Amino acid sequence: xxxxIENFYEILDDTERHEINQNTDFKNLDEWDSMTTLMFxxxxxxxxxxxxxxxxxxxxxxxxxxxxxxxxx
Amino acid sequence: xxxxxxxxxxxxxxxxxxxTDGVLKVSNVQISxxxxxVPKTKIANSENPLxxxxxxxMKFIExxxxxxxxxxxxxxxxxxxxxxxxxxLIKKLAWDKEEIGVLIMVTQTPDYLxxxxxxxxxxxxxxxxxxxCFDIPLGCSGFVYGASVISSMLTSQGFKKGLLLVGDSxxxxxxxxxxxxxxxxxxxxxxxxxxxxxxxNIQFKLWTDGAGYQSIIIPDGGYRNRFxxxxxxxxxxxxxxxRTKVNPKMNGTDVFSFGITQVPxxxxxxxxxxxxEASDIDYFFFHQANKFMLEMIRKKLKLExxxxxxxxxxxxxxxxxxxxxxxxxxxxEAKNKKIAMCGFxxxxxxxxxxxxxxxxxxxxxxxxxxx
Numbered sequence: 001x002x003x004x005i006e007n008f009y010e011i012l013d014d015t016e017r018h019e020i021n022q023n024t025d026f027k028n029l030d031e032w033d034s035m036t037t038l039m040f041x042x043x044x045x046x047x048x049x050x051x052x053x054x055x056x057x058x059x060x061x062x063x064x065x066x067x068x069x070x071x072x073x
Numbered sequence: 074x075x076x077x078x079x080x081x082x083x084x085x086x087x088x089x090x091x092x093t094d095g096v097l098k099v100s101n102v103q104i105s106x107x108x109x110x111v112p113k114t115k116i117a118n119s120e121n122p123l124x125x126x127x128x129x130x131m132k133f134i135e136x137x138x139x140x141x142x143x144x145x146x147x148x149x150x151x152x153x154x155x156x157x158x159x160x161x162l163i164k165k166l167a168w169d170k171e172e173i174g175v176l177i178m179v180t181q182t183p184d185y186l187x188x189x190x191x192x193x194x195x196x197x198x199x200x201x202x203x204x205x206c207f208d209i210p211l212g213c214s215g216f217v218y219g220a221s222v223i224s225s226m227l228t229s230q231g232f233k234k235g236l237l238l239v240g241d242s243x244x245x246x247x248x249x250x251x252x253x254x255x256x257x258x259x260x261x262x263x264x265x266x267x268x269x270x271x272x273x274n275i276q277f278k279l280w281t282d283g284a285g286y287q288s289i290i291i292p293d294g295g296y297r298n299r300f301x302x303x304x305x306x307x308x309x310x311x312x313x314x315x316r317t318k319v320n321p322k323m324n325g326t327d328v329f330s331f332g333i334t335q336v337p338x339x340x341x342x343x344x345x346x347x348x349x350e351a352s353d354i355d356y357f358f359f360h361q362a363n364k365f366m367l368e369m370i371r372k373k374l375k376l377e378x379x380x381x382x383x384x385x386x387x388x389x390x391x392x393x394x395x396x397x398x399x400x401x402x403x404x405x406e407a408k409n410k411k412i413a414m415c416g417f418x419x420x421x422x423x424x425x426x427x428x429x430x431x432x433x434x435x436x437x438x439x440x441x442x443x444x
Contacts, residue, residue: 034253034312035136038329042369051334054326 004067007047011039022064044070096278096346102224103273104428106166106435107265109401110158111143111388113440116244118142118256123249125313133256138364142259142389144244146443151182152190154262154441155238159198162236162264165435170199174232176206177223179215179239179393181419182246183208194238205232212289213360213418215239215393217426220267221277227269235267241392246291248307248316253325257363259389263397275428278343282335285421288327293318328418332366336417337373343425344413351376354427355410356403360417361385361395401438408434 014031044052050073060066124130178191189208211218216239223235240262247254293304304318364385371381384399391398396414410430417423
């Protein structure tokens with residue numbers, strides 16, 4: 001989980017590390033938009049070799065939920 | 074004796090042995106030349122009023138790669154671009170129009186809903202009435218599909234020569250205030266010449282996933298959702314993008330996810346099936362979807378940057394025209410080269426192809442001069 005949060009942090013430009021943890025509502029981050037969504041999908045594909053869909057992201061609220069969504073694939 | 078159906082005496086001309094493991098090998102057909110035609114009007118995304126700030130514009134450019142693209146001038150259709158490209162191609166190859174037996178137009182933006190644009194172009198180009206002319210309404214994968222159909226028709230020697238026209242007027246299709254599609258799409262029309270030639274082969278792999286049909290869709294105007302007054306109501310997304318139900322809507326997340334996972338997988342298996350190493354191939358021409366996505370695909374396939382030319386930076390995403398348009402940018406450098414291509418997108422649909430170009434291959438990019 002910690003590694004996933006680190007990987008998530010890597011795709012962000014303007015968010016401080018202390019602002020994100022497993023309970024972060026990622027869609028409420030200032031810089032979360034269509035571009036960061038694509039960066040996130042690319043990161044998951046590269047690091048976890050899993051294919052995330054728009055629906056997976058839509059259904060998640062916290063980073064923990066995203067992590068579990070990846071794990072369940 | 075029991076009488077068979079009326080077609081039982083017909084010979085099946087298509088050689089089913091050519092289909093092995095989903096790879097279609099078409100023998101004795103070569104690609105002799107290609108001309109791409111773009112409008113003169115340039116639209117720069119850095120000055121696109123659609124973006125709220127220059128930072129927003131730069132972010133879009135950084136992600137998609139689209140610095141500028143070409144838009145059709147008022148009253149011009151993609152069939153006009155294809156017509157000009159076809160006339161120049163026929164002239165440069167010194168083809169006799171009477172020998173052109175097939176004309177296929179791949180487009181999702183036809184002149185009319187009925188009849189097919191290829192039929193109108195048969196008359197406009199002065200081709201023989203003994204020619205087969207029809208449209209294929211595919212988008213991003215359309216060039217590869219069109220190439221597979223036209224070359225399959227030529228392999229039996231029934232026709233000597235064929236013209237494949239591809240392109241869309243995507244700038245007219247997307248809603249002007251759609252922040253995803255409007256700054257992405259450019260217009261182009263291309264003509265590619267195919268002919269019967271002993272010893273030359275083209276190989277294809279075609280792929281479809283209809284479960285993703287809603288990923289890129291124009292919801293209204295067909296027979297599922299008939300056109301009505303409601304079709305023209307403007308709908309606004311959370312990001313401020315606007316469109317009606319007769320404009321295309323793209324789920325960018327799903328298309329991106331499909332592109333970076335399925336494209337490398339299918340292309341890799343195609344190369345294995347035709348016994349080619351990526352390093353043996355001089356150029357890979359991909360549908361110009363989005364530069365960030367293409368770079369991911371390139372890296373996953375371990376291709377050198379020099380193997381993967383782009384047209385998206387100066388011409389945007391040009392739908393079915395993007396493969397021949399990108400090919401046109403390398404000019405005579407394409408002669409005697411081994412080429413792989415992959416078109417993918419709306420459908421979801423994908424087509425991969427492999428062919429070798431000869432010394433006589435003519436390759437040109439022109440701007441539309443008008444009538």
